Ligand code: COA
């Protein structure tokens with residue numbers, strides 16, 4: 001048996017022994033009594049009885065161990081022209097001061113703090129400061145609209161919100177503060193304070209009695225020490241798209257998270273303490289939480305916080321410039337970023353202008369990596385390019401090529417093999433395991449390994465109904481795919497109405513809720529359509545109420561503006577069509593699957609249960625007018 005197969009088998013046969021050993025990579029204030037507490041299934045708890053502090057493990061511990069002068073965080077911001085480095089010692093002192101600032105505002109262990117910030121060092125420092133005092137952070141991505149922020153405020157009920165006056169996109173300044181003000185008008189929960197980091201590109205007006213200036217609060221704050229917390233205490237809540245307009249509050253604990261993430265740096269990414277690791281993502285997403293902030297720091301690596309884009313800041317060589325300037329060894333990004341680079345620099349000429357001698361491996365996740373993009377990156381960068389598959393819920397890779405255990409051959413189009421800790425099962429609708437090469441629902445047999453969500457925020461029932469009810473004893477990933485005879489996983493599609501736009505997870509159901517609220521709309525459907533750059537983009541179809549007699553172009557423009565206003569620019573909802581009827585079965589179910597097949601140029605058959613076959617022709621004409629399918633050839637299964 002190879003080293004990978006052995007590690008995987010052992011992790012399933014003896015999870016307590018396997019993760020109990022991994023726990024030695026973390027500093028504990030008090031040892032845990034059992035690695036895995038399975039006394040209350042389907043709820044499992046890792047390292048119950050253990051006491052630790054995540055910030056201590058990510059920052060202070062490295063100073064104590066002699067890494068104080070090593071750079072911990074590099075902030076590289078082509079949009080402002082700033083590069084700033086923090087050593088572990090400087091990071092500790094900054095984090096302790098901000099933790100003290102939060103304390104001075106009354107934030108205590110267990111209180112929630114929403115962080116609504118762009119990619120500035122204060123975002124990372126704020127997360128670690130919350131961890132330091134046992135407060136629970138919830139970071140909200142800047143590309144969401146005020147209403148999305150309001151939903152999260154009402155669910156998390158933060159005592160304090162930390163924000164900034166603006167974010168900087170390549171082409172525009174995004175004023176965050178008006179979005180925050182609007183969100184707090186919509187929300188029913190009232191935070192006691194909002195602390196605003198002013199940025200010179202757009203200073204914000206402060207609301208007297210509620211808003212405070214970051215500098216004023218933090219300047220004289222008394223540094224706060226690390227507060228020991230239970231391994232099972234929540235470290236953060238991260239909201240992610242569900243199948244409705246209400247996002248799910250994924251909870252992460254302290255102990256399992258620290259153990260799994262540190263372990264993953266060594267065994268999946270094969271990176272050593274002291275090396276530079278860069279995840280080109282955003283702190284608002286799970287990749288940012290796990291691999292910009294926590295995992296690299298827990299492992300004593302230098303992490304890079306990049307406030308820029310793969311293209312346009314200033315060109316398609318930006319990623320390679322960052323890798324060269326900071327001596328990055330291992331990098332992580334989304335395939336869509338590579339497609340954007342490839343579109344502008346197909347020959348990879350800009351790669352040659354940089355010294356990439358320390359660059360060892362590129363990891364990709366967030367969406368399926370098409371073999372063309374993988375091949376292009378391998379060819380131009382001349383390093384292994386590893387696709388790996390995970391979700392906000394799991395916090396780290398379910399499937400990967402664990403380079404620190406055993407480098408397996410790369411199969412382009414596959415997300416690799418199940419990582420240790422994950423008992424991945426492909427099931428048919430009756431819950432029976434499927435043989436190799438047959439597509440089914442991808443599930444993980446319980447218990448989930450450490451670092452995975454223990455529950456949803458104050459919603460145990462929602463945790464069960466969303467993930468555990470469909471197949472008792474298994475966690476439903478929401479993805480469909482198959483395992484090949486060599487044990488590699490091929491992640492092909494979602495089984496729900498979640499789509500993946502430029503590596504961002506979005507709910508078409510949430511977009512339909514917005515369209516349905518337009519006064520002229522009787523019925524609507526939103527589908528994800530294959531897009532060369534972004535992987536998928538949403539396209540809407542609406543049927544108007546009888547008697548509506550307004551130009552369709554005006555209505556479509558209003559629908560586009562509504563989705564941008566209520567969900568945010570990140571939804572990239574730019575196209576919609578008015579049709580006379582939606583394709584439906586005789587029982588009234590909208591045939592979204594067939595609509596998507598038409599949009600993607602796949603082979604499709606008229607469903608036998610269809611109510612009116614001409615409705616599909618109309619959808620086909622509407623899609624053609626919008627320029628779909630982009631590539632008429634069906635996506636071949638390898
Ligand atoms: N704050 C405010 N607005 C944001 C934002 C943020 N943090 N992030 C994105 N937006 C806006 C963009 O400005 C854009 O607005 P526009 O409609 O006015 O142009 C919109 O949201 C859509 O953004 P995006 O999907 O990112 O498209 P893009 O055309 O700006 O860039 C890529 C395309 C491929 C370069 C970009 O999507 C990218 O870098 N993707 C990588 C994704 C990633 O890292 N995912 C994390 C998982 S690993």
Ligand code: AMP
Pocket residue numbers: 240286364365366367368369387388389390391392393415477478479491492493494500503504505
């Ligand atoms: P998120 O929770 O935003 O990280 O999105 C998770 C979803 O993105 C998964 O359930 C998949 O649908 C998709 N995804 C992430 N990584 C991959 C990958 N490597 N291959 C295929 N799909 C992926």
